[in-house]
Amino acid sequence: MNKENLITPDFTQNTVLQCHLISIPKIKDQRGNLAVVENGILPFKMQRIYYLFDVPAGTYRGGHAHKKQQEFLIAISGSFQVILDDGTQKKSINLNRPDQGLLIPTGIWRELKDFSQGSVCLVLNSARFDETDYIRDYKIFKQTKILDLIR
16 A cells, blocks of 8 residues: 555544634625635645536535545535534534635545535645545445544
8 A cells, every 4th residue: 555645643633623614815896806715825735626516406525535635615606515524523514605615624524415506616625636545435434533543
């Protein structure tokens, strides 16, 4: 196994309490507002950006945790719910403002649901895509959190 993909101490130590909203600086203008995410706003350097859109009603996205990657989610348009789970406790956050985002550190299971029509979720990542960084099975996620806490 590549040692760069091993579980980090933060994975087991992070809880839903470390997930929090961050205000994005907004420049108000009569022609329309401008929100800016620059270095210093997030606790990580952005390595990848993607967005979710046209999510059919009644479906959900996410359903995984990251071993090393951190994410910052923004509801660019519309709204959706983010369910956060650290293996012990859960927390639900409604994202519905383009000038506010949700920071999700490593070791947090996330599911996105209840997308409003026309909603867009922008995701800023601390790393490029690496399938080995994902835990996509909830049972394995819980076992990994528990086993690493015992060590």
